[in-house]
Amino acid sequence: MTGDITVISGPTAVGKGTVVSALRRRCPELWVSVSATTRAPRPNERHGRDYLFVSDAEFDDLIARDGLLEWAVVHGKHRYGTPRRPVEEAVAAGRRVILEIDLQGARQVRSKLPGVRSIFLQPPSWEVLVERLVGRGTESDEGRARRLATARVELAAASEFDHIVVNEDLEQTVEELVGLLGLASTSSEGSS
Numbered sequence: 001m002t003g004d005i006t007v008i009s010g011p012t013a014v015g016k017g018t019v020v021s022a023l024r025r026r027c028p029e030l031w032v033s034v035s036a037t038t039r040a041p042r043p044n045e046r047h048g049r050d051y052l053f054v055s056d057a058e059f060d061d062l063i064a065r066d067g068l069l070e071w072a073v074v075h076g077k078h079r080y081g082t083p084r085r086p087v088e089e090a091v092a093a094g095r096r097v098i099l100e101i102d103l104q105g106a107r108q109v110r111s112k113l114p115g116v117r118s119i120f121l122q123p124p125s126w127e128v129l130v131e132r133l134v135g136r137g138t139e140s141d142e143g144r145a146r147r148l149a150t151a152r153v154e155l156a157a158a159s160e161f162d163h164i165v166v167n168e169d170l171e172q173t174v175e176e177l178v179g180l181l182g183l184a185s186t187s188s189e190g191s192s
């Protein structure tokens with residue numbers, strides 16, 4: 001499969017979800033993959049929009065049918081994976097594809113599809129990352145500790161990516177991504 005595919009990765013609570021939503025609003029031509037996961041939905045999350053929330057057995061079945069482009073156990077607990085077929089269809093339709101996945105997934109996609117563009121979102125500092133994670137209030141103490149342990153490993157791998165973007169200010173981050181992806185700006189002031 002060759003197409004315009006961009007992997008966006010980065011540690012927990014760096015703001016990947018917010019950044020990707022803002023990028024999508026700014027550039028509606030982007031197609032953003034919806035991952036499958038065995039984790040339970042958070043209160044504001046919807047099946048089919050945020051994730052495909054599946055059981056362990058359903059995830060096993062996706063793997064057995066070679067239905068995932070990549071998958072990984074994230075934060076040592078739940079499985080997350082990119083459904084293959086929708087990505088293939090989006091690429092075939094000429095869409096520009098965004099995969100928001102973890103480091104392990106990014107590595108798999110890069111080795112399977114050497115032409116992908118990879119971007120690492122970095123927090124301004126370790127302290128800001130911890131603050132954002134605590135402020136989000138979605139994790140237990142144990143969950144937070146696990147996510148911070150993964151974050152240390154992920155931050156150490158930033159240089160593997162084609163580009164590193166520091167997510168300090170949302171608008172500026174989106175601006176940088178628009179530039180890196182070579183997207184036309186649709187905002188009134190910034191159009192070129």
Ligand code: 5GP
Nearest residue numbers: 035036071072074080081082100101102105
């Ligand atoms: P969360 O549980 O906070 O929604 O996501 C946890 C982590 O899983 C994030 O780092 C996110 O990038 C990663 N993730 C989400 N979807 C996928 C996927 O399809 N594949 C992989 N490998 N990681 C994913």
